[in-house]
Amino acid sequence: MKKKEIKLNFITLTPLWNGNVWNRTDQLRASELFGSLRFWFEVICYFSGITSKDNYEKGILKDNFDSKTYDEIIQEKGVNFDTINEAFNxxxxxxxMRIFGCNGWGGMLKLKSIKLMGVNHKISFPDKFYVNKENFKISETKPSNKEKSNWSAFYFPRGYFYGDFEITFEVVENILEPIFYPLLTYMEKYGYWGGKWNMGFGRLKIKNTLNNEKISRDKFEFSKFDSKRYKDKTIDELIEINEELSIxxxxEEYTKFLFNLKKEDNNSCEEFLEKSPSKITIARIMDLESDKEIKNEKEKEILEKLIALKVKLRSYLRLQNSDAKKDEEMKNIRHLVFGERGEGSKILPYIDLREGKFKGGFLSIVGFSQLKLGEEECHD
Structure with missing residues (x-):
């Protein structure tokens, strides 16, 4: 199959974090960026109906690659996109796994190299900031020992990349327009790269394409891989947006929209998952924005306000004087939605650049939990 190199120049909207064994680095790591791309494609495939819970086992996609079937079809019909896809079907x-690879198959997409295009700028993040558990106010001043039990502390990563960089991809030409370009379009609008998404890190924009490629595509042409089972989907069909919420x-308006839950609902964790949203939901908070010209300082302020609002949302799901069973179910739901200590959160602080302004909100993939993560998290 013929391959093509695609070079893209990215610029950070929010800092890009890549972890290492010391948990702090400003280096860009191809494995983490490629893993992010694969994760969001799995999310897209689920919300498109391309994959389902049956395709997963213990939170991992089942690897059904059969070398015997592959070899038989290739030996009979030769190596090309159609015959390889016939074997996969x-x-x-x-x-x-067809796109990103699995045991026995190298995939149709590679991230070949990363090149820095400028200096690594820094934002004036504090080492940590504090959110009051009662009134949800933000402070960058450490509370006194007498008051510290009333505050939650949050730490901004000290190692991160903030600037321009170039990625070179190697792509099988047959998937450029059906998959790769729509995936890049989705990532620019709604995706996250690297790590620390629970802090709103990892939002990128494509500054330019170095091949002069027109990469903007709003439709995934899944039918090119299996016209009998797969249907094409536009990005807009996967997303539901609410622009009427404010700080x-x-x-309850947030919880109803982002993960379809009212506090008084008497649902088990499994029932909650069953009725979770069938789309990726995005709440754009209408009074949380800043001008592009003052991005660096205002970006920090927006992220702090979103994290404080997450604390308020999580607190809302804590029951008062409830029976033990219901309280346990709500705790499991709370951990599933927000993760523990913020890690594994399905509600992500979301910053985007629209109409010359940086706008804040939340993105929810709670619906994805029911096939990838839900069973284990409902029974911690």
């Missing part, structure tokens, strides 16, 4: 190999909106 026969062995029922999940689409993310002062009742928390």
């Amino acid at each position: 026969k062995m029922d190999l999940p689409l993310p 002062s909106s009742p928390m």
Whole structure:
């Protein structure tokens, strides 16, 4: 199959974090960026109906690659996109594994290299900031020992990249327009790269394409891989957006939209997952924005306000004087939605650049939990 190199120049909207064994680095790591791309393609495939819970086992896609089936079809019909795909359909190999690879198959997409295009700028993040658990106010001043139990501390990573860089991809030409370009379009609008998404890190924009490629595509042409089972989907069909929420909106309006839950609902964790949103949901908070010209300082302020609002949302799901069973179910739901200590959160602080302004909000992939993460998290 013929391959093509695609070079893209990215610029950070929010800092890009890549972890290492010391948990701090400003180096860009190809494995983490490629892993992010694969994760969001799995999310897209789920919300498109391309994959389902049956394709997963213990939170991991089932690897159905069968070398015997592959060799038989290739030896009979030769190596090309259609025959390879015929073999994949026969062995029922999940689409993310066809694109990104699995044991026995190298995939149709590679991240070949990363090149820095400028200096690594820094934002004046504090080492940590504090959110009051009662009134949810923000402070960058350490509370006194007498008051510290009333505050939650949050730490901004000290090692991160903030600037321009170039990625060179190697892509099988047959997937450029059906998959790769729409995936890049999705990532620019709604995706996250690297790590620390629970802090709103990892939002990138494509500054330019160095091949003069027109990469903007709003439709995934899944039918090119299995016209009998797969249907094409536009990005807009995967997303539901609410632009009517404000910082002062009742928390129930957020929980109803982002993960379809009212505090008084008497649902088990499993029932909550069953009725979770069937789309990726995005709440754009109408009174949380800043001008592009003052991005660096205002970006920190937006992220701090979003994290404080997450604390308020999480607190809303804590029951008062409830029976033990219901309290346990709500705790499991709370941990599933927000993660523990923020890690593994399905509610992500979301910053985007629209109409010349940086706007804040939340992105929810709670619906993805029911096939990838839900079973284990409902029974911690």
